[in-house]
Amino acid sequence: MNHGDNTTDRFAAGQTGGGTTLEAVRTALRLTFGNTDDLAIVSLRFCGREGMLCYFTTLTSASFIMDYVIQPLAQAGDDLKGGQASALLKELQERYLSGLSSELSDQLHVLPMKLGRGYAALFAEGERDCLLVDVKELATRSVEEPTSQNVVRGPKEGFTESAATNMSLIRRRIMTDKLRFERHEIGEKTRTEVYLAYIEDEADEEVLRQVREQVGSCRMVSLFDSGSLESLFRPRGFWLFPTVYNSERPDSVCSCLLDKRIAVIVNGSPFVLIVPAVFRDFFQSPEDHYQWFLVGLFARVLRFVAFLLSLVVPSLYVAITSYHQELIPTILLTSIAAQREGIPFPAVVEILLMESAFEILREAGTRMPRLVGQAISIAGALVLGEAAVQAGIVSNINVVVVALTVISSYVAPVYTFGSNIRLFRFGLIVLASFTGLYGVILGCAVLMIHLSRMETFGVPYVSPFSVLLGRRAT
Known part of the structure; x- marks a missing residue:
């Protein structure tokens, strides 16, 4: 027999043809919840009858119970007599506890679930039903400004845990x-x-x-x-x-x-x-609709360009410096060659080392306490980049490429979108290290095919011109 069946049997034992036995219900509650300190079982007397009130102290407050349940019961006169089954509790519900959400129930096996949801159960000796009263009074976080989708202009209210x-x-x-x-x-x-x-x-x-x-x-x-x-x-x-x-x-x-x-x-x-x-949802911010149309359009285009930069800039650097130096202007090529002189690693190893270091810094800044996380991230990035260059492990241009990539990845208004694409960026870097620009083009083609095949609830994930025009799917 499972736990649910045991619970049903325990409370069924407390009901007889003549009504509910308070002592049997009290025993069933103790057996169901064990030795928990926050279960309150209060014996009281109202309307000339013995009664019992049970609730969890962690889901309400003593003052709330006293003001809205016990005092109204004390005010109920002795003239309320339950001549028929549940007549007393129904009268109390309608006349004295009408300000609270409540329900009468003779299904006592649901009592543990109701108590866990912040209800108090009121029993009267001899009554088959119990009166379930919603008394939950939880401490919740107040409405504050959102932390992950900030705007300069627009509402400052954010959702809470309630x-x-x-x-x-x-x-x-x-x-x-x-x-x-x-x-x-x-x-x-x-x-x-x-x-x-x-x-x-x-x-x-x-x-x-x-x-x-x-x-x-x-x-x-x-x-x-x-x-x-x-x-x-x-x-x-x-x-x-x-x-x-x-x-x-x-x-x-x-x-x-x-x-x-x-x-x-x-x-x-x-x-x-x-x-x-769909795809373009992750490049739109609510603030775009609170500004001049052209400003919002420019912001959306800028986010999309930043997404492309975060995706392909490291792989393009590896491909061009390793296989296609003829694409670089002579002056810039000379500068890059001078910076890379004495660097013991090839370009792909440089990029992977710096990308991995920045990913570790990103994770550390996220998990550390808020007061020190940002400072550690900034100081760590500056010190790490400068020290790596001074030690001759990476070149200056490598640090610039990785910094541009990391900054561009944070432009997306939805954090999860930018974080998901990191895996594909590493794949493009590896492809570029083997086949140069051909690998980058192949990876981008695979990505486009992947996007074109995606559907969510039958809606195509990408639609032509949707990002530029800012249209919503209908």
Whole structure:
């Protein structure tokens, strides 16, 4: 017999034909939750009847319970008598606890799950039902400025770890009766709340059906962040580019909802997922729509150029300096040759050494405490680059190429997009070291074929002129 069956049997033993036995329910709770210190089981008397209130102290506060549950029960007169089953609790629900969300239930096997969600269970001796009252009062992070998608001009509000707060930020911006939040649960042990947000009659029904199926068929043991769900919405196979857009900006998510897309909100994560996502989404910033059209267009083109630079500049350097020196102007070639004089490694080894060093610095700057991470990254890059040049390990032009590549990789508004392409950049460097420009061209051709084959929920990942025109898929 599994754990769920044991729980059902324990609470079923507390119910008899005449109602609920408080002592049996108390025993069942102790057996189910064991020796946990945050389970409160309070015996009380109301309306001339013996009763019991149980809840988790870590999900609410004593003052909230006292003000909104115990005091109203104390005010209930002795004239409330449960002549019929559940009549007393129903009267209390309607007259004295109407300000709180509550429900009557005779399915006591769901009691552990309800208590874990911040409900308090009120029992009365002899009553078969129990009254479940929502008393959760959690400390949550206040709405703050987003940390990963900053803008100079635009709203400064960002999502938090509370799904209710995130839905309210969306509801405040889209005031239509067609906005829907569809609730699901994922995680056998965590029972994490997941909400699908969409505008009814506008979102693609086929995409919505697929998202529902994928969320409904998910069999995860635990879910703590929306990043764990991205694999559900990726097409089958190996794809270099992300097919799920994520954002912690309410204005960006609302724009996507109005664009007939679907948002996935995970309780406990400040990042909201958007499906379907296409290539040009990762080069657009919400700030582009708050400026003059030409300025926004220039910014999008600049990001795309920076993406190309971060992708091919190291491999082009290796290919040209190793195989195609005739493509370099004579004066520049002389300068590069003078800088490389005495360097013990070929160009490809130089690039790989510096790229690896900067990747380590990037990871260290991300994981270190915020107060020292940025300082360590800047100081480390400067000291490492200068020391490597002085030691004769790499050349000055190598440091310039790698620095330009690293800076260009940070231009993409969505961090995950720039981080995913790093693997392909290393592949291009290796190809260039063997076949020169032919390897770079071959790698870029493979990348273009890869992009042209990609689809997300039936939507082509790339569309002609979409980046330049800034159009959204319909």
